[in-house]
Amino acid sequence: MVDVNTLPRTSLYEQLADEIARQVRMGIFRPGDRLPSVRQISSQRELSITTVLQAYHLLEDRGIIEARPQSGYYVRCQTHRSTPDPEISTPSPDPAQVTVHDLAMMVLRDASNPQLVQFGAAIPDPDLLPTKRLNQILANLARRDDLPQNYFGLPEGHEDLRIQVAQRAVSAGCTLSPDEIVITSGAMEAISLSLRAVCKPGDLVAIESPTYFGVLQTLEVQGLQVLEIPTHHQTGMSLEALRFALDNHPIRAVMAVTNFNNPLGSCMPDEHKQELAALLAGREIPLIEDDINGDLYFNGARPSVVKAYDDQGLVLLCSSFSKDLSPSYRVGWVAPGRFKNQVLRLKMATNIGTAMLPQLAIARFLSSGHYDHHLRKIRRAYAQKVTAMSQAVLEAFPEGTRVTSPLGGFVLWVQMPEQVDSLVLYKMALKAGITLVPGYIFSPNDRYRNFIRLNAAYWSPKNERALLRLGGLVARLAETA
Amino acid sequence: MVDVNTLPRTSLYEQLADEIARQVRMGIFRPGDRLPSVRQISSQRELSITTVLQAYHLLEDRGIIEARPQSGYYVRCQTHRSTPDPEISTPSPDPAQVTVHDLAMMVLRDASNPQLVQFGAAIPDPDLLPTKRLNQILANLARRDDLPQNYFGLPEGHEDLRIQVAQRAVSAGCTLSPDEIVITSGAMEAISLSLRAVCKPGDLVAIESPTYFGVLQTLEVQGLQVLEIPTHHQTGMSLEALRFALDNHPIRAVMAVTNFNNPLGSCMPDEHKQELAALLAGREIPLIEDDINGDLYFNGARPSVVKAYDDQGLVLLCSSFSKDLSPSYRVGWVAPGRFKNQVLRLKMATNIGTAMLPQLAIARFLSSGHYDHHLRKIRRAYAQKVTAMSQAVLEAFPEGTRVTSPLGGFVLWVQMPEQVDSLVLYKMALKAGITLVPGYIFSPNDRYRNFIRLNAAYWSPKNERALLRLGGLVARLAETA
Numbered sequence: 001m002v003d004v005n006t007l008p009r010t011s012l013y014e015q016l017a018d019e020i021a022r023q024v025r026m027g028i029f030r031p032g033d034r035l036p037s038v039r040q041i042s043s044q045r046e047l048s049i050t051t052v053l054q055a056y057h058l059l060e061d062r063g064i065i066e067a068r069p070q071s072g073y074y075v076r077c078q079t080h081r082s083t084p085d086p087e088i089s090t091p092s093p094d095p096a097q098v099t100v101h102d103l104a105m106m107v108l109r110d111a112s113n114p115q116l117v118q119f120g121a122a123i124p125d126p127d128l129l130p131t132k133r134l135n136q137i138l139a140n141l142a143r144r145d146d147l148p149q150n151y152f153g154l155p156e157g158h159e160d161l162r163i164q165v166a167q168r169a170v171s172a173g174c175t176l177s178p179d180e181i182v183i184t185s186g187a188m189e190a191i192s193l194s195l196r197a198v199c200k201p202g203d204l205v206a207i208e209s210p211t212y213f214g215v216l217q218t219l220e221v222q223g224l225q226v227l228e229i230p231t232h233h234q235t236g237m238s239l240e241a242l243r244f245a246l247d248n249h250p251i252r253a254v255m256a257v258t259n260f261n262n263p264l265g266s267c268m269p270d271e272h273k274q275e276l277a278a279l280l281a282g283r284e285i286p287l288i289e290d291d292i293n294g295d296l297y298f299n300g301a302r303p304s305v306v307k308a309y310d311d312q313g314l315v316l317l318c319s320s321f322s323k324d325l326s327p328s329y330r331v332g333w334v335a336p337g338r339f340k341n342q343v344l345r346l347k348m349a350t351n352i353g354t355a356m357l358p359q360l361a362i363a364r365f366l367s368s369g370h371y372d373h374h375l376r377k378i379r380r381a382y383a384q385k386v387t388a389m390s391q392a393v394l395e396a397f398p399e400g401t402r403v404t405s406p407l408g409g410f411v412l413w414v415q416m417p418e419q420v421d422s423l424v425l426y427k428m429a430l431k432a433g434i435t436l437v438p439g440y441i442f443s444p445n446d447r448y449r450n451f452i453r454l455n456a457a458y459w460s461p462k463n464e465r466a467l468l469r470l471g472g473l474v475a476r477l478a479e480t481a
Numbered sequence: 482m483v484d485v486n487t488l489p490r491t492s493l494y495e496q497l498a499d500e501i502a503r504q505v506r507m508g509i510f511r512p513g514d515r516l517p518s519v520r521q522i523s524s525q526r527e528l529s530i531t532t533v534l535q536a537y538h539l540l541e542d543r544g545i546i547e548a549r550p551q552s553g554y555y556v557r558c559q560t561h562r563s564t565p566d567p568e569i570s571t572p573s574p575d576p577a578q579v580t581v582h583d584l585a586m587m588v589l590r591d592a593s594n595p596q597l598v599q600f601g602a603a604i605p606d607p608d609l610l611p612t613k614r615l616n617q618i619l620a621n622l623a624r625r626d627d628l629p630q631n632y633f634g635l636p637e638g639h640e641d642l643r644i645q646v647a648q649r650a651v652s653a654g655c656t657l658s659p660d661e662i663v664i665t666s667g668a669m670e671a672i673s674l675s676l677r678a679v680c681k682p683g684d685l686v687a688i689e690s691p692t693y694f695g696v697l698q699t700l701e702v703q704g705l706q707v708l709e710i711p712t713h714h715q716t717g718m719s720l721e722a723l724r725f726a727l728d729n730h731p732i733r734a735v736m737a738v739t740n741f742n743n744p745l746g747s748c749m750p751d752e753h754k755q756e757l758a759a760l761l762a763g764r765e766i767p768l769i770e771d772d773i774n775g776d777l778y779f780n781g782a783r784p785s786v787v788k789a790y791d792d793q794g795l796v797l798l799c800s801s802f803s804k805d806l807s808p809s810y811r812v813g814w815v816a817p818g819r820f821k822n823q824v825l826r827l828k829m830a831t832n833i834g835t836a837m838l839p840q841l842a843i844a845r846f847l848s849s850g851h852y853d854h855h856l857r858k859i860r861r862a863y864a865q866k867v868t869a870m871s872q873a874v875l876e877a878f879p880e881g882t883r884v885t886s887p888l889g890g891f892v893l894w895v896q897m898p899e900q901v902d903s904l905v906l907y908k909m910a911l912k913a914g915i916t917l918v919p920g921y922i923f924s925p926n927d928r929y930r931n932f933i934r935l936n937a938a939y940w941s942p943k944n945e946r947a948l949l950r951l952g953g954l955v956a957r958l959a960e961t962a
Contacts, residue, residue, distance in 0.1 A: 104829065175500070185666055221830040349673060
């Protein structure tokens with residue numbers, strides 16, 4: 001016989017049990033996680049202790065949670081569950097529908113898949129990062145008691161790091177005061193803030209062609225129009241073409257990677273840099289100059305930057321420590337010239353400032369004197385990897401393939417036979433356990449259908465076989481098409 | 482007699498010396514800093530070793546640098562220089578010219594001035610932050626070898642933290658899957674990305690009045706128009722007024738701090754939250770809900786959020802760990818509902834992702850079980866401070882002063898006699914070693930001329946005298962005007 005007085009309470013605890021079971025299914029609480037205490041739930045939900053206990057007992061009966069003496073209730077680890085190997089992701093990119101954003105997201109996701117041979121995202125080889133020393137510095141800083149933990153940090157970033165950046169800029173020909181520098185969360189933020197500082201939605205920006213897809217994403221979300229300027233694989237953006245474009249289009253800003261461009265690897269000669277500075281000065285047009293690879297030169301001296309020839313404050317020089325020290329610290333900087341106030345205002349309205357400890361750790365690493373030694377080491381390594389992989393591509397890929405031999409950075413740009421669709425190749429390569437970046441993503445106008453960018457940072461004899469496999473796939477596509 | 486052959490070389494080394502001297506004056510190299518080695522300069526500048534040495538000797542003669550045996554050249558520490566006490570900043574705010582941005586920047590700068598009594602920026606009391614334990618966790622993480630240092634991290638942030646955020650959201654009435662959450666660099670970034678996701682420049686956004694100035698800055702740089710909705714100091718945004726506004730203006734989004742609003746301290750009752758969710762659902766209008774103070778309630782249970790009543794995915798719920806764990810870690814989050822893809826796209830195009838180690842340290846702290854204990858401790862402390870300071874304001878300030886008694890958070894909103902100009906008061910208070918936030922900054926329309934916001938986090942018997950001094954200044958202004 002049913003006691004009607006107990007009905008509401010019964011349904012309450014069942015409701016609670018069902019809700020918790022749902023949270024476990026959704027992954028909010030995972031196997032091994034401790035659930036909130038009976039007392040917590042009781043006070044949060046304004047339910048009696050008895051009701052909560054009843055719900056927990058029901059979940060125990062259902063095998064979803066278990067009680068551990070003196071400790072509380074935990075989500076049960078399902079020991080019977082088979083543990084299949086992680087699947088290699090198999091997205092189905094359809095050239096007609098995939099956007100730069102979707103592709104960029106896939107490239108990033110591939111980069112965190114340890115199952116894949118990493119010829120894709122331009123991430124540095126972890127063996128060539130000073131992660132241990134840098135983290136050691138961070139750990140030591142974190143243990144100190146006298147750090148200013150009580151404030152957000154200023155939008156321009158910590159002075160110690162700005163001083164180090166100013167010192168380093170001297171080798172690129174720039175005399176920057178620490179006050180002219182704003183620390184950012186990586187170079188992407190430096191570029192994004194710079195574009196927002198000098199353009200408004202609808203404005204036209206002249207860019208290199210091909211262009212790094214991260215820049216294309218930023219241009220897209222800011223509602224900017226782009227004009228692609230022909231770019232030489234050795235000398236960079238064509239100044240003749242740019243001059244013509246400036247004469248004939250309402251260009252609001254120019255965006256360029258002047259040293260070891262991504263993906264071309266081009267390095268603009270000093271005379272061109274000087275000429276570009278003069279060209280823009282005459283028309284009061286700002287240049288967003290991305291120098292993220294400037295320290296990764298293989299021969300001779302550190303190349304200069306256009307900013308070194310800029311006496312009008314028109315160049316916003318952007319860089320970061322993601323290629324040489326740590327991608328995951330997310331520390332970069334911009335020297336915005338006459339646009340400093342706008343950049344600072346945008347930085348403040350975007351995220352107030354950059355996380356403090358990563359800034360301080362990098363400042364400490366730079367001032368420790370290890371940085372130059374570290375840079376020499378990775379320059380040598382990348383020079384070897386880039387040369388070897390460039391050669392290997394020529395050998396492994398079918399006739400008609402062209403590949404760059406850059407003098408800095410660590411990416412290769414590969415032009416394959418006309419018939420090869422880089423998205424189809426990307427998909428096939430993924431199935432073979434290799435990631436790469438399809439050419440489509442380097443232009444808003446599908447210009448680079450039969451191109452791919454390869455990351456040479458992971459080049460090693462071990463990965464030679466993967467490249468041979470890739471060459472085989474390209475050959476197959478070149479024949480069947 | 483002059484040997485003409487030596488002239489160019491002489492002038493080269495003098496030029497170099499002058500340039501380095503200038504860099505020292507600019508602060509690029511500071512007293513005690515090591516200068517680049519002679520060999521480095523020589524290869525960078527393509528100058529002979531002799532020339533560089535001559536320049537360094539000249540700088541030694543001028544007393545600017547010194548050689549240290551076996552070590553190199555260093556900028557000399559000028560021991561004779563007197564070391565005056567740091568000056569308290571004395572900006573001269575002119576109501577007619579100062580913008581929200583300029584004032585916000587001053588408030589931030591004051592916050593890092595240890596000379597001032599911190600009644601200004603809403604920064605938590607450092608004694609109430611678990612800095613030592615959190616940094617300890619960070620240090621331990623940084624010493625581990627198995628961390629994924631080789632990739633940027635994904636735009637949505639680390640899964641461990643997203644799971645913790647989802648678990649915590651349960652107490653606010655929200656069932657969120659970890660997949661629905663995006664980690665950001667603080668709540669400001671969460672709000673900024675949310676606004677960009679749902680609005681385009683020129684759109685109209687309904688906001689509370691008064692509104693936190695950080696939000697006003699973001700609205701301004703995004704080129705958004707605002708409509709101020711009357712807001713009650715206890716129950717929050719007036720829903721009657723909002724309904725009227727929605728009927729009569731092309732409002733594209735609503736922005737509100739529903740729990741312990743900054744600066745009012747208001748907390749919207751559950752029925753209002755439910756009604757607001759329904760109101761917006763009927764018109765398909767998104768709400769950006771800032772819940773940064775939700776865990777800082779003084780009595781009863783954790784207040785819910787509008788998101789808990791949102792079955793349309795229209796609420797973008799934003800929060801961070803800057804008020805309870807660490808402002809300088811810059812870790813926040815957003816649950817963007819149906820706008821997740823847009824937010825993710827913007828996050829990627831803004832800075833790719835959030836720094837990894839601070840995310841992991843906070844995830845570890847949350848899962849350690851210390852978080853609830855910590856929150857109980859700071860809630861008790863803030864309840865005492867807020868109550869005591871509110872009382873002290875009434876006693877110290879002249880008749881006619883009104884002050885809030887919020888039930889959560891740690892700021893007070895003070896209405897002073899009509900004649901008192903809060904910017905004049907700000908300036909006088911700074912000279913007396915006290916910072917506060919003038920009311921002007923909480924509205925785009927100069928509505929709160931005779932209001933100030935006070936941070937109660939730093940309230941202590943020690944600071945009681947500062948408040949008495951402040952009350953004296955207010956009284957003087959009330960009389961003389």
